[in-house]
Amino acid sequence: MAVLVVGLLAALVAAGANAGAAMLEALATRRATRAAGVVTSPVYLAGLLLDIVGWVLTVLALRYMPIVAVQAIVAGQVVITVIASHWVFDTPLRRIDLAAAACNVLGLALLVGSASTGELPHIGIGGTIAVLAVLVVLAVGGITLALRSRRAVPTAFVAGLAFGGTAVAVRLIDLDTDGALGDIVRSAVTDPVVWALLGYAVLGLALYTVALARGSVGPVVAVLAVTETLAPGLLGLLLLGDGIREGWTPWFVLGLLLALGGVVVLARSPAQASLAGDDGVARPPLKRA
Template sequence: MVTGLITALIASICYGSASVLEAVAARRAEGLKVFTQPLYLMGLGLDGVAWVASLVALQFLTLFTVQALIAGSLIVTVLLAKMVFSTRLGTSTWWAMGLLVAGLVVIALATGEQPATGAPRLLAPVLGAVMLLLTVALLVLYRRRVPLAMSILAGLAASVSALAARGLELGGSLWQILMQPLLWVLCVAGVVAMASYTRALEHGSVGAMTAVFTVIEVVIPGVAGMLLLGDASRPGWEVAKFVAIALSLLACVWLAKQPGADPVHEAQSTHEDEEKMAGRGT
């Protein structure tokens, strides 16, 4: 279980760092040009490391635990924004981060080992059908400026990816792993989530879009993991775990609404203020 907690923490740090890099890149270019930005490619590399780390964590921990711990990446995003862009963190921001840290600690203490039960037979075809619908939605909405819809779409795709990763069996040979339909569902879902989230960052607030994305990717796969895959908490910790998850999600939304959660807008506002002051000086 310790291995799962460590890898989930690594995933959280990498995801939070990637969000800052990708947000800056999304403001420097638009459409497909974003994907050629060096900062975006660096962020994509960190996303890849985080993705692998989350796959490892899912071999030891339940979906709800892994997804909730990864939600802590928002703290990394806010702290990096303060260091890189000199954003100001108000009292409410520090309180939100403290609440989120406390919630994540309780979740880690309440987590149980991942159950040995395998994925239901219908999981792969159902997730494949859902992924097909989400891919069509991405193609239809991509050219429109609908950041909220794209953030929701990214959260749903990330949920599919998490469920597919949870049901994936990594104990066989490489060929056996490659032959599993869930692996390909996972890969397609990851691409759709990445493209949707990037598009949302182009036209929406980084903090707000991340909050929507985070809540969806924690709640949906977490509930599905309990109902379909038998995920559970440590005996006697059930209430504490769900209270901690609720507080953590509340802290995520609260934190995302703070100015420090939107590093690009903060940097732009500071630059505009400097230009106004310079203009007055002349």
């Protein structure tokens, strides 16, 4: 139970950090007169720092909670961003947005209440090869889409799979943390799953950026959030030791539907579009994953 609390707190703070990063990056862009000024802005750099903090906390949460619960909580950053942007930037906030936010919170509560975790899996050479092979397939497919297609949604879908791959890789990394720091670093550098984790992250970031450049932020964020939650979450339940408390399966399904449904509605909110510059009023902030 204690480890679930640690994971829950880490995931919640990660969502808050990611939302704060989006707000700071948007604020820096609205103040800047040129792109170079954005990158060197202390406000934007603070946003990047929050991005890093959010990623580290997400990694921590994934070690203690089921993947589907962590991914859904972190995707809930959209809720925080939309509501906060209303107060900071006076962006529009509809009644349906408030209802979606309430559904998301209720859904996350049901997910956390129904979640259970088992032992972290120990994979052999076959599992490592599978992780690397999927990365290669996604890289080939994603790069092909980026070069040959102008459609944003398929690219966002592959980006979501790539980000989902990072969640799976985190769960599969097996480092001996009882040794000296040097031994831990050497173990990490020589672990192919760690390199796969970095590959998935870079691929996801690149494809997400391409998708945002080609389509509206709402559909792109919605597709990304659903994909990066469901795909690795299913793997976690089937193969990686995640589970659902006995008798809680209907509540788990309902929670997942409410949480993701709320994110999808809020991803298409005018507030989200305004924050990203899709409303034609503000310059779009530098995109982030």
